[in-house]
Amino acid sequence: xxxxxxxxxxxxxxxxxxxxxxxxxxxxxxxxxxxxxxxxxxxxxxxxxxxxxxxxxxxxxxxxxxxxxxxxxxxxxxxxxxxxxxxxxxxxxxxxxxxxxxxxxxxxxxxxxxxxxxxxxxxxxxxxxxxxxxxxxxxxxxxxxxxxxxxxxxxxxxxxxxxxxxxxxxxxxxxxxxxxxxxxxxxxxxxxxxxxxxxxxxxxxxxxxxxxxxxxxxxxxxxxxxxxxxxxxxxxxxxxxxxxxxxxxxxxxxxxxxxxxxxxxxxxxxxxxxxxxxxxxxxxxxxxxxxxxxxxxxxxxxxxxxxxxxxxxxxxxxxxxxxxxxxxxxxxxxxxxxxxxxxxxxxxxxxxxxxxxxxxxxxxxxxxxxxxxxxxxxxxxxxxxxxxxxxxxxxxxxxxxxxxxxxxxxxxxxxxxxxxxxxxxxxxxxxxxxxxxxxxxxxxxxxxxxxxxxxxxxxxxxxxxxxxxxxxxxxxxxxxxxxxxxxxxxxxxxxxxxxxxxxxxxxx
Numbered sequence: 214x215x216x217x218x219x220x221x222x223x224x225x226x227x228x229x230x231x232x233x234x235x236x237x238x239x240x241x242x243x244x245x246x247x248x249x250x251x252x253x254x255x256x257x258x259x260x261x262x263x264x265x266x267x268x269x270x271x272x273x274x275x276x277x278x279x280x281x282x283x284x285x286x287x288x289x290x291x292x293x294x295x296x297x298x299x300x301x302x303x304x305x306x307x308x309x310x311x312x313x314x315x316x317x318x319x320x321x322x323x324x325x326x327x328x329x330x331x332x333x334x335x336x337x338x339x340x341x342x343x344x345x346x347x348x349x350x351x352x353x354x355x356x357x358x359x360x361x362x363x364x365x366x367x368x369x370x371x372x373x374x375x376x377x378x379x380x381x382x383x384x385x386x387x388x389x390x391x392x393x394x395x396x397x398x399x400x401x402x403x404x405x406x407x408x409x410x411x412x413x414x415x416x417x418x419x420x421x422x423x424x425x426x427x428x429x430x431x432x433x434x435x436x437x438x439x440x441x442x443x444x445x446x447x448x449x450x451x452x453x454x455x456x457x458x459x460x461x462x463x464x465x466x467x468x469x470x471x472x473x474x475x476x477x478x479x480x481x482x483x484x485x486x487x488x489x490x491x492x493x494x495x496x497x498x499x500x501x502x503x504x505x506x507x508x509x510x511x512x513x514x515x516x517x518x519x520x521x522x523x524x525x526x527x528x529x530x531x532x533x534x535x536x537x538x539x540x541x542x543x544x545x546x547x548x549x550x551x552x553x554x555x556x557x558x559x560x561x562x563x564x565x566x567x568x569x570x571x572x573x574x575x576x577x578x579x580x581x582x583x584x585x586x587x588x589x590x591x592x593x594x595x596x597x598x599x600x601x602x603x604x605x606x607x608x609x610x611x612x613x614x615x616x617x618x619x620x621x622x623x624x625x626x627x628x629x630x631x632x633x634x635x636x637x638x639x640x641x642x643x644x645x646x647x648x649x650x651x652x653x654x655x656x657x658x659x660x661x662x663x664x665x666x667x668x669x670x671x672x673x674x675x676x677x678x679x680x681x682x683x684x685x686x687x688x689x690x691x692x693x694x695x696x697x698x699x700x701x702x703x704x705x706x707x708x709x710x711x712x713x714x715x716x717x718x719x720x721x
Contacts, residue, residue, distance in 0.1 A: 236340040237269035238333060243317055245330040246273060249280055250318040253290055256280060259331030267338035275299075276314070292318055339377065346373050362578070368549050372604060375556045414566055414608060415473045417454020419710050420697045424686060425644065427473060428455070428566060428608035432643040432690075433599040435572075437613040437632055439620070442648045443682065444612045445484065445570055446492070446706035451610065452477045452568045453493055456538040459565070475565025475607070476537040478558050480551055482574035486540040493538075496707050497529040498522070507704045537562065547576040548597035552604075559605050567605075569598065571612035572638075592637035599641045613638060615647075625654050629687050645688040650701060652678040681711060 248255045260281065265274035276295070283290040292314035299314065350370050357366065413427025428434060428451075438444045458474030481489050491513055498508045502525035512518060513526065539562070541554060551569070558564040569575065577590035577597075595611075602609040615631045627647040632638045639645060655678055660667040682701040686694045700711040 235269070235344065236337045238337055239270055239273075241330045241333045242268055242270060242273045245327060245334065246276055246280075247317040247319065248327050248330070249277070250291055250295075250314065253280070253284055255327040256284060258328040263331045263335055267335055269334075269337065269341070276317075342377050346370065346377070349373075364549060365578070368552065371553060371556065375560065375604070378560060411473050413473070414455050414475045415458050416451045417458070418451075418697075418699065418708065420699070421684060424695060424697050425689060425692060428475075428610065429643075429691065430606040430608060431603045432608045433595070433602050433641055434608060434610045434644045434646065435613050435632070435638055435642040436610060436646050436648065437615050437627065438648040439615050439625075439627070441653055442650055443701060443703075443706065443708065444648055446701075447648055447684070447708050448568050448570055448610060448612055449479070449489065449492055449706070450496075450708050452479050452538060452566070453496075453536075455566050456536050459537055460535065476539075476558075476562050477566045477568065478539040478541060478555060478564055479568045479570070480546065480554075481540055481542045481570050482544060482546060483570055484542070486542040489540055489542070492706055494526060494529055494533065496705050497533060498526045499705050501525040501528045507702075509704055539564075545574070545576055547578070548594050549578065551575065552597065552601050555601055555605060559607070564605065565607050567601065567607060567609045569609065569611040571614060572598065573614050588637070592641075595637045595641040599643075625649070625651070626683075626685065627687075639688065642688060643690045644686065647685040647687055649683045649685060650681070651683070652681065682708065 245255075245259070256277075263277070265278040268274035268277060276299070279295055279299075280290040283294065288294065295314055350366070353366055353369075354363075357363075411422055411427040413425075413429040413432075415427055416422055416425075436444055436448055455475045456477045459469075459472055459476060460474070462469060462472040462474055479489065495508050495513055502508055502522060504519070504521055508518070508522050508525065518526070539558060543550075555564060555567055572594055573591070575594045577593040598609050598611055613632060615627050619625055619627055619631050626649055629639050629645060631647075632645070652675065655671070655674055660671055662668050680700055680702065682699045684697040684699055686697065688694065698711045700709045701707070702709070
């Protein structure tokens with residue numbers, strides 16, 4: 214009896230329908246469209262956040278989309294201009310045909326209220342999307358396959374909620390070519406107007422920027438090399454340069470939506486956060502120090518510093534204090550956990566770039582061991598990193614180890630085939646770069662000093678190679694491959710632009 218009374222009450226509240234309708238407000242939609250048809254400038258107040266799909270009534274969404282298209286062509290959108298587009302629209306015929314457009318204009322809200330009506334429509338659309346996500350979660354939880362893990366469902370639900378919060382829709386789905394074209398033209402325009410001619414985030418290295426155009430959102434960039442080549446140092450330099458550019462633009466009062474810097478998260482699975490911070494600190498401290506011996510991170514840890522060096526470190530620490538660079542040194546992090554943390558940083562701090570050092574230390578969801586499963590796990594990790602880049606629309610720079618076969622060749626320059634578990638890494642990456650220092654290998658070939666001729670030849674070669682590095686772009690979807698020459702200062706682990714014949718040390 215109680216249940217029956219409850220159902221009757223629900224029927225009365227819903228006008229006898231006996232079910233709950235999705236949240237919507239047709240009157241607000243009509244008033245907004247009316248205001249836009251009367252004065253097209255009203256659309257500018259809502260264009261930044263309102264999309265056609267946010268309207269509950271599909272025909273309202275199509276009217277809004279048509280108005281925006283006409284405005285983009287610098288044409289006036291009014292009932293007379295829109296009439297030809299909707300004369301044969303069956304959905305519009307159900308509500309009175311093209312004459313409905315005139316009635317909309319007659320029910321216009323004032324231009325002052327336009328944004329309020331738009332926010333109401335947007336908010337109701339978000340609530341409908343939340344209901345859809347919630348129902349999907351319940352159904353998936355009840356009907357989950359035997360081999361599906363609950364964490365996978367949590368990750369998928371979290372992605373949908375993130376997309377809803379960031380983009381105003383739970384599932385982006387297919388988008389019209391005109392919308393994709395508009396985004397592409399905006400990116401080209403930004404690069405054209407940028408003094409550095411960059412379409413992506415700066416690396417801080419002029420020659421590298423010229424080769425790749427910066428780090429692009431949605432790209433997975435692999436930086437590979439053998440141990441001691443300086444992979445971590447280069448990745449740290451790029452991360453710091455991007456974060457510093459963001460800070461500089463913020464202080465200068467620039468439009469941060471057009472900044473070529475980024476808030477960066479460095480997932481350091483090999484080094485601890487304080488070790489990585491010490492590297493950056495020693496690098497910046499040397500810019501404030503003019504003494505004969507550079508400040509090295511290991512000397513900092515041991516406390517072997519002069520008063521002048523300590524003062525330089527203190528000045529660098531103050532400079533770095535507000536740098537938007539986050540370090541996560543959780544060991545054996547899973548790809549699912551990394552994505553969760555990156556999403557959180559994107560929401561809380563507008564994360565603009567992710568660095569992973571290095572991808573072979575990440576865990577997938579595979580539980581079994583063996584080489585074959587390891588290859589599958591690496592495939593899952595690279596797919597996950599590429600998916601993260603696309604989802605957050607940020608570049609992901611992932612470091613990777615190279616196989617030992619490099620050491621067995623006479624020419625030690627790495628190639629794509631040298632990537633460990635290379636199939637999936639090479640396939641999923643938008644760009645693959647190799648860092649190579651010939652100086653490292655030549656140093657090991659030092660002949661005996663008694664062999665005067667060979668030793669003098671070796672010294673000449675070493676002097677020519679001293680402090681030089683190559684960054685080999687082996688794959689690039691958006692541009693040419695090639696080699697970028699860089700300078701490497703080993704004592705402070707810093708890569709910079711190479712100025713030829715700029716070395717002061719002599720090899721003996």
